[in-house]
Amino acid sequence: MRTALFLLLLLAxxxxxxxxxxxxxxxxxxxxxxxxxxxxxxxxxxxxxxxSVYSSPWFxxxxxxxxxxxxxxxxxxxxxxxxxxxxxxxxxxRNLERLPESRRWETDADLDEVVAHARKVxxxxxxxxxxxxxxxxxxxxxxxxxxxxxxxxxxxxxxxxVAAGGxxxxxxxxxxxxxxxxxxNDLTQYDEFSAGALFDTDRLxxxxxxxxxxxxxxxxxxxxxxxxxxxxxxxxxxxxxxxxERPFDIQVNHPLNIDGTSVFIVGQGYAPVIKVTDGDxxxxxxxxxxxxxxxxxxxxTGVVKVPDAVPEQLGFQGFFLPTAISTGDxxxxxxxxxxxxxxxxGLFAYYGNLGLDEGDPQSVFILDKDDLTQMTDTDGAPxxxxxxxxxxxxxxxxxxxxxxxxxxxxxxxxxxxxxxLQVPLWATSIGVLGLILSLGIRPRRTWLRARxxxxxxxxxxxxxxxxxxxxxxxxxxxxxxxxxxxHPVAANDGPDATxxxxxxxxxxxxxxx
Amino acid sequence: xxxxDYATFSNYAVASATVVxxxxxxxxxxxxxxxxxxxxxxxxxxxxxxxxxxxVDAHEADAPPELRRDLAGRMGTSFSILGTLILVAxxxxxxxxxxxxxxxNMYEFSCAGVAVAMTVYLGLVKTQQVQWLGGIVTGFxxxxxxxxxxxxxxxxxxxxxxxxxWLVIHVAAAMIAGSAFLVGAATSVLYLVKARxxxxxxxxxxxxxxxxxxxxxxxxxxLAYRVHAFAFPIWTFGALIAGPIWAQYAWGRYWxxxxxxxxxxxxxxxxxxxxxxxxxxxxxxKAAAILALVGFATFMFNYVGVNLFxxxxxxxxx
Ligand code: HEM
Numbered sequence: 001m002r003t004a005l006f007l008l009l010l011l012a013x014x015x016x017x018x019x020x021x022x023x024x025x026x027x028x029x030x031x032x033x034x035x036x037x038x039x040x041x042x043x044x045x046x047x048x049x050x051x052s053v054y055s056s057p058w059f060x061x062x063x064x065x066x067x068x069x070x071x072x073x074x075x076x077x078x079x080x081x082x083x084x085x086x087x088x089x090x091x092x093x094r095n096l097e098r099l100p101e102s103r104r105w106e107t108d109a110d111l112d113e114v115v116a117h118a119r120k121v122x123x124x125x126x127x128x129x130x131x132x133x134x135x136x137x138x139x140x141x142x143x144x145x146x147x148x149x150x151x152x153x154x155x156x157x158x159x160x161x162v163a164a165g166g167x168x169x170x171x172x173x174x175x176x177x178x179x180x181x182x183x184x185n186d187l188t189q190y191d192e193f194s195a196g197a198l199f200d201t202d203r204l205x206x207x208x209x210x211x212x213x214x215x216x217x218x219x220x221x222x223x224x225x226x227x228x229x230x231x232x233x234x235x236x237x238x239x240x241x242x243x244x245e246r247p248f249d250i251q252v253n254h255p256l257n258i259d260g261t262s263v264f265i266v267g268q269g270y271a272p273v274i275k276v277t278d279g280d281x282x283x284x285x286x287x288x289x290x291x292x293x294x295x296x297x298x299x300x301t302g303v304v305k306v307p308d309a310v311p312e313q314l315g316f317q318g319f320f321l322p323t324a325i326s327t328g329d330x331x332x333x334x335x336x337x338x339x340x341x342x343x344x345x346g347l348f349a350y351y352g353n354l355g356l357d358e359g360d361p362q363s364v365f366i367l368d369k370d371d372l373t374q375m376t377d378t379d380g381a382p383x384x385x386x387x388x389x390x391x392x393x394x395x396x397x398x399x400x401x402x403x404x405x406x407x408x409x410x411x412x413x414x415x416x417x418x419x420x421l422q423v424p425l426w427a428t429s430i431g432v433l434g435l436i437l438s439l440g441i442r443p444r445r446t447w448l449r450a451r452x453x454x455x456x457x458x459x460x461x462x463x464x465x466x467x468x469x470x471x472x473x474x475x476x477x478x479x480x481x482x483x484x485x486x487h488p489v490a491a492n493d494g495p496d497a498t499x500x501x502x503x504x505x506x507x508x509x510x511x512x513x
Numbered sequence: 514x515x516x517x518d519y520a521t522f523s524n525y526a527v528a529s530a531t532v533v534x535x536x537x538x539x540x541x542x543x544x545x546x547x548x549x550x551x552x553x554x555x556x557x558x559x560x561x562x563x564x565x566x567x568x569v570d571a572h573e574a575d576a577p578p579e580l581r582r583d584l585a586g587r588m589g590t591s592f593s594i595l596g597t598l599i600l601v602a603x604x605x606x607x608x609x610x611x612x613x614x615x616x617x618n619m620y621e622f623s624c625a626g627v628a629v630a631m632t633v634y635l636g637l638v639k640t641q642q643v644q645w646l647g648g649i650v651t652g653f654x655x656x657x658x659x660x661x662x663x664x665x666x667x668x669x670x671x672x673x674x675x676x677x678x679w680l681v682i683h684v685a686a687a688m689i690a691g692s693a694f695l696v697g698a699a700t701s702v703l704y705l706v707k708a709r710x711x712x713x714x715x716x717x718x719x720x721x722x723x724x725x726x727x728x729x730x731x732x733x734x735x736l737a738y739r740v741h742a743f744a745f746p747i748w749t750f751g752a753l754i755a756g757p758i759w760a761q762y763a764w765g766r767y768w769x770x771x772x773x774x775x776x777x778x779x780x781x782x783x784x785x786x787x788x789x790x791x792x793x794x795x796x797x798x799k800a801a802a803i804l805a806l807v808g809f810a811t812f813m814f815n816y817v818g819v820n821l822f823x824x825x826x827x828x829x830x831x
Contacts, residue, residue: 001789001792001793001794002793002794002795002796004789005786005789005790005793005796008782008783008785008786008789009782009783009786011782012779012782012783012786012811015775015778015779015782016775016779018770018775019770019772019775019776019819020772023770053770054770162768171765171766219669219670227669227670229670252763253677253762253763254762255762255765262761262765264763264764264765266764266765414764414765414766416765416766418766418767421761421767424767425754425757425758425767428749428753428754429750429754431749432746432749432750432754435745435746435749436746439742439743439745439746439788440742468735469735469739470732470735
């Protein structure tokens with residue numbers, strides 16, 4: 001028990017760091033930001049596994065040790081319990097008065113009658129009773145230990161099945177633009193992807209989908225103006241090439257299931273359609289560019305990379321505001337509402353080498369400015385592009401034009417399959433039932449011993465709770481009262497009668513006065 | 514009434530309930546104050562034998578201290594009942610104003626949570642005579658209600674992720690378990706105080722003062738266990754079953770080690786530690802009670818700290 005307790009507390013402590021620094025599998029963007037903000041600390045934390053705490057060796061070892069300890073605990077206890085189930089209620093201690101609660105009285109009733117009646121009374125509530133000579137032994141609450149064992153066995157099942165689910169499943173996310181943007185379930189199409197060690201990525205189910213329409217509704221009026229109200233993604237999917245297309249309607253809390261893969265909306269935002277012509281007047285880029293929302297009014301940031309531009313590659317970085325309002329003469333506009341009432345695109349422009357040929361995979365949301373030069377005005381200030389929908393602007397030095405052609409929306413879908421993840425859920429549910437038994441049932445032993453003394457029968461009753469709840473005394477009184485109803489206390493003669501010769505009610509009367 | 518009327522009523526009701534529960538707290542504090550003036554027979558005998566009459570006169574007042582003490586205690590409980598009724602009305606009105614269950618953001622969760630906690634406390638007053646917890650419970654309730662004003666948002670519909678009946682189940686379980694955790698923590702604090710006093714004052718004769726009006730430390734330990742034994746399965750269900758099911762629908766995964774989930778897990782593990790400690794030699798009593806308090810601290814950190822300071826999917830406070 002001491003080991004289990006120690007490991008439990010260790011597990012609690014080991015879980016803390018994962019809530020304080022971003023986790024790789026939870027929020028990759030937050031992690032990127034964190035690494036940029038803490039250039040010296042981040043690599044150290046990374047080496048210690050702080051960015052993936054829950055799969056780090058130290059966290060895993062605590063939980064493995066806990067599991068070993070659990071199994072090492074369950075096995076012997078099951079054996080003990082099995083024996084206890086087959087055993088009879090134990091013999092009464094020699095001196096019943098030493099037990100936490102005991103009562104004694106004398107009655108004129110017949111010894112055998114008292115014992116027979118006691119057997120009935122003590123055997124209530126599914127207690128197990130034995131009568132040996134004139135001693136009644138009762139034990140109840142066997143289910144407590146059963147519940148406890150069920151609970152701990154369920155914990156083992158949860159630990160094992162969670163680990164197995166992680167090994168066999170996969171999860172990834174991808175951004176899909178509406179008005180016909182598509183996704184097919186292929187590794188290359190994911191923005192983020194992780195799979196368990198036992199998952200064969202060649203066996204991704206071959207479905208594909210097309211997003212026709214994304215509807216986002218925001219609160220228009222009132223104090224909660226701008227709060228999201230409804231997101232709905234409408235489109236078509238096929239579960240494998242050649243199959244007929246079927247429509248889908250995915251909402252938050254209402255995922256789509258395709259062959260065991262669940263598709264969820266986990267994010268959304270705007271994708272302005274941007275057209276860039278280069279210095280030669282050729283269209284070098286024309287497409288929808290997702291800008292990631294940063295706040296509740298969807299002030300979004302994004303990057304446009306134009307590798308095909310001549311004479312040099314072009315890059316843009318900046319903001320998209322769905323409903324721009326200006327705050328003053330010189331300051332940049334801000335977004336007032338998440339819906340697209342007055343879309344505005346604000347960009348800084350760069351030229352040079354985008355660094356795409358170096359082979360390192362690059363995030364589409366980050367502009368590698370190592371080999372880029374920022375374009376400036378005639379007075380040397382950074383050149384600023386500020387476009388409403390439909391507007392065009394010329395870049396300095398005849399490097400081309402940028403046009404904010406139109407506005408589409410994007411949805412970040414999450415695709416995940418985790419086979420058997422119902423198992424831990426069921427195990428936890430059954431575990432809770434076991435827990436309720438374990439915490440709710442009170443194991444109790446009750447004994448009654450009667451003997452003949454002269455013309456009277458001396459009766460002694462006592463009880464022992466393994467887990468005290470404070471109700472033992474009252475319950476013993478109840479038993480005594482019931483016995484005394486049928487076998488009244490002998491008349492009180494003689495000045496030496498002790499309080500235990502009185503009926504239980506009289507004793508309480510005494511206590512009250 | 515229009516929705517706006519309900520919303521206004523709710524705001525007034527919550528504010529009034531805060532005041533009334535604060536009065537309950539004052540009354541409970543007064544009960545302790547008066548209890549100090551009540552001399553037990555032992556003390557009086559000492560005073561008489563020492564011949565110090567002046568001290569007795571100084572405390573003379575219209576009503577004997579026992580009466581004032583008991584009156585204050587009864588007022589505390591009466592104010593608690595009144596405040597709870599008003600608060601419940603406020604929470605219900607909030608639900609009517611928003612046309613949904615009234616626990617969709619941190620403000621509502623605070624109000625509804627305090628309403629549940631006060632109800633649990635009053636239920637225990639009725640069945641277990643735990644008035645002695647009143648000071649801590651009402652004091653805590655006032656703090657949480659006060660804190661909730663800082664995260665006030667007007668009544669309105671929910672963000673899409675919260676459109677689920679699992680919200681009702683998951684949050685209701687968390688509130689009930691949390692209320693019981695609060696009562697358990699209050700009991701454990703007083704248990705620690707009382708157990709220490711019992712240790713320092715082994716002699717019955719020396720046991721004077723309000724603290725001896727508390728139940729025995731054994732009884733408090735037992736109550737703490739029963740309250741935690743009630744709360745733990747509900748917490749397990751709310752945080753480890755209903756929560757993950759809902760997370761699966763809303764975010765596409767049962768469990769993702771989001772900060773809120775991490776701390777719910779930590780709370781669960783610490784309370785499992787508490788239940789173990791109670792059955793472990795050398796950890797019974799004091800160490801177990803401290804673990805129960807640590808468990809409550811992690812619960813509160815999850816509610817305050819994680820909501821407000823740690824970014825994550827559950828940042829629903831605003
Ligand atoms: C994941 C780890 C564990 C958790 C969450 C856990 C949880 C619990 C809980 C909640 C109880 C309370 C039930 C009750 O009081 O009847 C309990 C009891 C118990 N646990 Fe564990 N446990 C864990 C691991 C272990 C291990 C490794 C052992 C073996 C040493 C163990 C041995 C026991 C025993 C003997 C009891 C009964 C205590 C009593 O009679 O009250 N547990 N456990």
